[in-house]
Amino acid sequence: MKKIRKYIDNSNLSLFRSIIQIIFFIILVYGGFKAISISEKIPTFACPYNVRTGGTCYLINIQHQLHSEWAGFITWRGISVLTALLTFIGLFIILNKSWCGFICPLGTIQDWLTKLRRLFGVRFSRYNKTSFKSLKVIKYIVLILLLVIPLGMSNSFFGLPKITEDMSAPYCQLCPARTVLPAATGDFTQFYIDFSSTTTIIMTTLAMIITALFFVGSFLKKRFFCFFCPMSALQFLFAKIGLLRLVKVGNKCTSCGNCSRVCDIGINAIADDLENKFIVKDDCMMCFKCVEACPENNCLKVKFTGLTIFRSTDEGFFKRFSKTKDYNITIDRKLSKND
Amino acid sequence: MIKSFFIVLCITIFSLSLEAQVFQTEWLCPYPQQHVKQHVKISGMQKYYAMPGKYGKEKFILWPAKGNSLTEVEYMDSLTVKKSQFYLFSPDREYEKYSLKNTKSGYAFLYDFGKEGYHNAYMINKYLIHDTLFIMISKAERLSHKCRNGHKDVQKKIEPLIYPNLIPFEMIRLRMKPGENYHFLLESGNHVTFKVLHRGKEVKGAEVTFTTNKDWHKTIITNKKGTATFQVPSDYFPSMGELKQKKVSYYLVKAKFTVALDSKDTNSQFKYICYTCTYPGEYIPSQSLYKSSFWAVIVIVVSVLIISIIVIISRSEKNKILSRL
Numbered sequence: 001m002k003k004i005r006k007y008i009d010n011s012n013l014s015l016f017r018s019i020i021q022i023i024f025f026i027i028l029v030y031g032g033f034k035a036i037s038i039s040e041k042i043p044t045f046a047c048p049y050n051v052r053t054g055g056t057c058y059l060i061n062i063q064h065q066l067h068s069e070w071a072g073f074i075t076w077r078g079i080s081v082l083t084a085l086l087t088f089i090g091l092f093i094i095l096n097k098s099w100c101g102f103i104c105p106l107g108t109i110q111d112w113l114t115k116l117r118r119l120f121g122v123r124f125s126r127y128n129k130t131s132f133k134s135l136k137v138i139k140y141i142v143l144i145l146l147l148v149i150p151l152g153m154s155n156s157f158f159g160l161p162k163i164t165e166d167m168s169a170p171y172c173q174l175c176p177a178r179t180v181l182p183a184a185t186g187d188f189t190q191f192y193i194d195f196s197s198t199t200t201i202i203m204t205t206l207a208m209i210i211t212a213l214f215f216v217g218s219f220l221k222k223r224f225f226c227f228f229c230p231m232s233a234l235q236f237l238f239a240k241i242g243l244l245r246l247v248k249v250g251n252k253c254t255s256c257g258n259c260s261r262v263c264d265i266g267i268n269a270i271a272d273d274l275e276n277k278f279i280v281k282d283d284c285m286m287c288f289k290c291v292e293a294c295p296e297n298n299c300l301k302v303k304f305t306g307l308t309i310f311r312s313t314d315e316g317f318f319k320r321f322s323k324t325k326d327y328n329i330t331i332d333r334k335l336s337k338n339d
Numbered sequence: 340m341i342k343s344f345f346i347v348l349c350i351t352i353f354s355l356s357l358e359a360q361v362f363q364t365e366w367l368c369p370y371p372q373q374h375v376k377q378h379v380k381i382s383g384m385q386k387y388y389a390m391p392g393k394y395g396k397e398k399f400i401l402w403p404a405k406g407n408s409l410t411e412v413e414y415m416d417s418l419t420v421k422k423s424q425f426y427l428f429s430p431d432r433e434y435e436k437y438s439l440k441n442t443k444s445g446y447a448f449l450y451d452f453g454k455e456g457y458h459n460a461y462m463i464n465k466y467l468i469h470d471t472l473f474i475m476i477s478k479a480e481r482l483s484h485k486c487r488n489g490h491k492d493v494q495k496k497i498e499p500l501i502y503p504n505l506i507p508f509e510m511i512r513l514r515m516k517p518g519e520n521y522h523f524l525l526e527s528g529n530h531v532t533f534k535v536l537h538r539g540k541e542v543k544g545a546e547v548t549f550t551t552n553k554d555w556h557k558t559i560i561t562n563k564k565g566t567a568t569f570q571v572p573s574d575y576f577p578s579m580g581e582l583k584q585k586k587v588s589y590y591l592v593k594a595k596f597t598v599a600l601d602s603k604d605t606n607s608q609f610k611y612i613c614y615t616c617t618y619p620g621e622y623i624p625s626q627s628l629y630k631s632s633f634w635a636v637i638v639i640v641v642s643v644l645i646i647s648i649i650v651i652i653s654r655s656e657k658n659k660i661l662s663r664l
Binding site: 215 | 396585630632634638650654
């Protein structure tokens with residue numbers, strides 16, 4: 001048993017994650033070619049605009065479901081909204097935000113763009129503390145808008161006119177998954193500007209700008225889009241009830257800062273927070289790179305239903321980082337040498 | 340003498356009016372009269388007219404109508420459709436509930452959408468004139484789909500359904516291949532094929548006329564397979580500044596076929612049966628008129644250039660600050 005424990009703790013979780021990501025990318029993006037359809041309630045970014053998709057994003061479901069008059073929610077439609085939400089929460093309780101880190105195909109593409117950047121030897125970007133604080137609010141604003149706009153299409157708020165039907169599934173119109181994931185199957189039909197109305201011109205132009213931002217941003221900044229993703233915000237609302245948890249033992253932390261440096265999102269709180277036990281922040285995607293990079297025994301742990309499945313060890317840290325050249329840590333060493 | 344002359348005159352007028360009625364086309368009209376449009380709204384992806392119902396559930400509408408063309412529509416009232424037979428079938432081939440009501444938008448055929456797939460609505464009228472029985476079948480196919488219900492087995496669920504035992508003469512629109520799905524809406528430029536069936540069997544030589552609401556029309560005789568193919572015309576051209584590119588237009592297809600009865604059947608009141616079947620639908624201008632991939636590429640390239648320049652400038656500024664330190 002001890003040997004198994006040691007083997008797991010010393011293992012290269014990033015490699016395992018990459019393999020899982022490739023498998024799920026194939027299933028969720030190309031699965032439709034083999035008639036695979038996981039579900040319509042799973043919170044994937046398996047975008048339905050990709051004809052060959054192997055699942056459907058929950059965000060398109062909820063936007064369609066909320067496109068209803070108030071009275072509709074006390075009938076069958078209310079039940080369907082509730083069941084979809086419960087299925088989403090149910091799956092989320094099991095996986096917590098690791099869906100973002102391990103399965104989301106849009107996240108996988110961003111990780112591949114990061115690898116491409118490393119290949120070209122281009123320096124990566126990080127937000128400073130002020131930008132980090134102000135930008136992280138965007139995903140909550142997007143989440144609120146994507147819930148309110150569909151409601152406003154069927155209902156009048158404060159006597160104002162209803163929102164035009166051209167705003168149907170507003171977030172999907174702007175989401176880079178709509179253009180990027182079909183393109184991964186060779187379908188470029190989602191790249192267009194729709195001149196049929198003022199709203200469609202604005203929305204499709206914005207979508208193309210966001211697609212450009214997605215590519216440049218993800219190339220220069222790790223997991224660039226995850227920072228603005230409303231799915232991440234929605235998932236965080238239920239993070240506290242997740243069975244999969246990232247646990248920190250504050251008194252074992254030496255505040256070396258390795259965890260925040262390897263963090264793709266750039267969460268500083270993971271290093272700074274010595275008080276809280278459960279440290280999944282709203283931007284966290286549960287990739288567990290922080291656990292891999294932590295040199296302190298049992299300081300960071302990945303737990304599932306209270307059972308430790310992966311933890312930080314000094315042996316594991318040295319084993320992993322003597323083999324791989326993690327860019328952030330290398331940079332950090334260089335910087336500390338300069339200091 | 341005067342009395343008998345009056346009776347003959349009445350019979351002649353009645354028979355003439357009946358003939359006039361028969362030679363008018365009947366159909367289940369998918370759009371209302373202009374002056375009552377405010378009472379209904381276009382709903383959903385398929386652009387069907389609907390009336391708001393209880394608890395937000397909409398009632399979809401078809402208006403029994405007749406006329407010589409789509410521009411000369413006479414909406415029927417409860418008296419004129421008194422003898423008509425109405426049917427509504429679900430995608431599972433089951434009878435569905437409907438109601439015929441005098442609504443604010445006129446006398447209408449109202450129905451709810453239940454199961455996913457095409458619902459078939461029919462109105463049947465029969466007229467006997469001289470030795471010919473005219474059977475006029477007005478058909479409408481209405482697609483029910485909500486994205487939240489998923490997109491499984493689309494091809495199976497959108498297949499056209501026929502009811503040869505009940506509806507002797509049918510016209511079906513063959514589904515576009517490849518690619519027709521729940522989100523399909525006929526566009527100008529599309530080739531659309533209609534198949535004419537008599538008791539489930541393909542009819543060769545039937546006369547099929549495709550008419551648009553701008554009175555463009557074309558008649559084709561069905562081939563061996565009982566099909567007639569039309570290319571949907573583009574007859575809506577907005578001015579430069581006008582942004583109503585997805586304007587819905589309407590078409591009506593009418594198939595006509597006459598069957599001579601067996602001469603041995605002397606008991607029959609008629610020698611011929613003249614079948615007509617009408618099929619209305621919506622179409623929108625071709626997407627190529629308002630969607631541009633070229634401009635999308637321009638926007639992306641320009642955005643990438645601007646973002647890259649911003650990043651390069653900000654990085655060089657940072658480097659300058661670092662080098663000063």
